[in-house]
Amino acid sequence: MFHLLPPLLGYAPFLVPLPVAWAVWAVLRWRAETVSRAALSAAQDAGLDQPPSLHPVINPKLCIGCGACTFACPEGAVLGLINGKAELVEPAACIGHGACKTACPTGAIDLVFGTETRGFDIPLVTPDFESTVPGLFIAGELGGMGLIANAIEQGRQAVTAIGKLDGIGRKDRYDLVIIGAGPAGFAASLAAKNLKLNAVTLEQDTLGGTVAHYPRNKIVMTQPAHLPLYGKVTFRRVRKETLLAVWQKVARKTGVRIRYNEQVHSITRGNGVFEVISSKGSYATRSVLLAVGRRGTPRTLGVPGEELPKVLYRLGDASQYRGRRVLVVGGGDSALEAALDLAQQAGTRVTLCHRSASFSRAKPESRRRLQAAELAKIVMVLRETTITTIKPDSVQLTCQGMAFRLANDIVIICAGGVLPAALLASAGVDIETKYGTA
Ligand SMILES: Cc1cc2nc3c(=O)[nH]c(=O)nc-3n(C[C@H](O)[C@H](O)[C@H](O)COP(=O)(O)OP(=O)(O)OC[C@H]3O[C@@H](n4cnc5c(N)ncnc54)[C@H](O)[C@@H]3O)c2cc1C
Numbered sequence: 548m549f550h551l552l553p554p555l556l557g558y559a560p561f562l563v564p565l566p567v568a569w570a571v572w573a574v575l576r577w578r579a580e581t582v583s584r585a586a587l588s589a590a591q592d593a594g595l596d597q598p599p600s601l602h603p604v605i606n607p608k609l610c611i612g613c614g615a616c617t618f619a620c621p622e623g624a625v626l627g628l629i630n631g632k633a634e635l636v637e638p639a640a641c642i643g644h645g646a647c648k649t650a651c652p653t654g655a656i657d658l659v660f661g662t663e664t665r666g667f668d669i670p671l672v673t674p675d676f677e678s679t680v681p682g683l684f685i686a687g688e689l690g691g692m693g694l695i696a697n698a699i700e701q702g703r704q705a706v707t708a709i710g711k712l713d714g715i716g717r718k719d720r721y722d723l724v725i726i727g728a729g730p731a732g733f734a735a736s737l738a739a740k741n742l743k744l745n746a747v748t749l750e751q752d753t754l755g756g757t758v759a760h761y762p763r764n765k766i767v768m769t770q771p772a773h774l775p776l777y778g779k780v781t782f783r784r785v786r787k788e789t790l791l792a793v794w795q796k797v798a799r800k801t802g803v804r805i806r807y808n809e810q811v812h813s814i815t816r817g818n819g820v821f822e823v824i825s826s827k828g829s830y831a832t833r834s835v836l837l838a839v840g841r842r843g844t845p846r847t848l849g850v851p852g853e854e855l856p857k858v859l860y861r862l863g864d865a866s867q868y869r870g871r872r873v874l875v876v877g878g879g880d881s882a883l884e885a886a887l888d889l890a891q892q893a894g895t896r897v898t899l900c901h902r903s904a905s906f907s908r909a910k911p912e913s914r915r916r917l918q919a920a921e922l923a924k925i926v927m928v929l930r931e932t933t934i935t936t937i938k939p940d941s942v943q944l945t946c947q948g949m950a951f952r953l954a955n956d957i958v959i960i961c962a963g964g965v966l967p968a969a970l971l972a973s974a975g976v977d978i979e980t981k982y983g984t985a
């Protein structure tokens with residue numbers, strides 16, 4: 548036996564670092580798993596445990612815990628390792644890039660819609676994006692497939708099909724009404740102009756759809772896409788502000804017809820003609836393209852005075868409220884982020900009002916920042932408080948049965964969204980509900 552020692556000693560310089568490397572790897576792995584467990588538990592506590600769209604499911608029998616998927620996801624720590632297996636630890640942050648599936652060396656990942664407990668409605672459409680209602684087309688995320696490049700491509704293809712419908716080109720009605728000016732609706736609007744269709748786009752908010760609402764300076768990961776009348780957009784990684792600026796420039800240069808701040812309430816069809824009813828009027832049209840995404844329309848509170856121009860449903864640029872008295876209503880991340888952004892503006896007096904006693908729907912990091920801002924007295928937080936009336940120079944609030952008035956210039960309501968199900972129902976579109984299937 549001792550005769551083996553001399554040759555083994557020759558390998559000592561190589562063998563000694565091995566246990567050290569293994570120990571370092573084990574510590575790093577343990578720390579990463581601790582972070583993943585904490586992220587999953589925070590997501591569950593905040594009720595953010597359901598993925599909004601296409602997402603991975605991991606087969607634990609095939610997963611070897613290599614972690615390739617966790618590094619591949621462009622959105623950051625959406626996937627993590629727990630007990631040596633990959634898991635979706637921030638489900639609500641998954642937007643369906645699918646990079647994890649491509650990265651997995653063992654085929655352990657499938658991409659699916661919905662979960663066992665929450666169904667995911669997908670409208671039935673033909674390969675040309677026509678729904679079960681003839682003449683009504685659906686493009687973009689509403690059709691199930693997320694991501695900017697997919698939305699652009701689908702918007703363009705749907706309009707190509709619409710251009711071939713019979714009855715296009717009549718003077719007594721529109722050829723096409725496009726609903727939504729996110730990436731799908733914007734590409735469709737350009738394609739319609741390119742084909743010289745008599746078309747109009749109705750957008751309840753502003754150009755860019757969900758992209759306009761990403762956090763400030765978010766890096767957008769996207770595939771190259773072809774924008775009609777513009778050409779190929781080759782960005783792969785770009786700040787959201789840069790991407791929006793390009794789209795705004797294209798909209799200006801082409802003079803594409805988009806009516807902003809106009810919300811569509813219903814779509815009905817009779818004798819092959821659609822009637823689209825919006826907040827500002829009604830439109831008779833041969834075809835409709837629904838490109839409304841899945842984020843829905845902002846939830847209103849239904850209180851007197853909500854129609855005043857000082858009431859908004861998103862923050863936009865916080866600097867425009869410098870020196871104003873702003874009330875933010877809501878308890879989720881968007882409300883907390885709005886209040887904290889406003890608190891950075893010189894002279895802005897910010898009050899955050901929430902109907903519950905805690906902010907359990909917000910992420911721990913947002914809650915921590917709010918607590919610090921409250922302690923520093925730069926945000927006044929009113930818990931268990933509801934807004935009852937909005938007036939031009941004040942708001943009326945109620946806290947545990949006690950009514951009081953607060954002087955106020957601007958109200959920003961961040962109360963979530965109403966999903967587009969009602970719009971689909973009014974149009975009579977057939978949908979399929981998926982519970983964790985492709
Ligand atoms: C936080 C986050 C990060 C993301 N990051 C990326 C990324 O890096 N890369 C990527 O490719 N994708 C990303 N996505 C996904 C991508 O933004 C969406 O898939 C894409 O915006 C879908 O485009 P869309 O045109 O179908 O819908 P949307 O962008 O949602 O646009 C729909 C438009 O319709 C309007 N609308 C809705 N209802 C009505 C109505 N009744 N009347 C009038 N107008 C209406 C809305 O106001 C909105 O402007 C991200 C998503 C989120 C939430």
Ligand code: SF4
Pocket residue numbers: 605609610611612613614615616617632633650651652653654655656
């Ligand atoms: S890439 Fe595949 S095998 Fe590796 S951790 Fe992710 S799911 Fe498991």
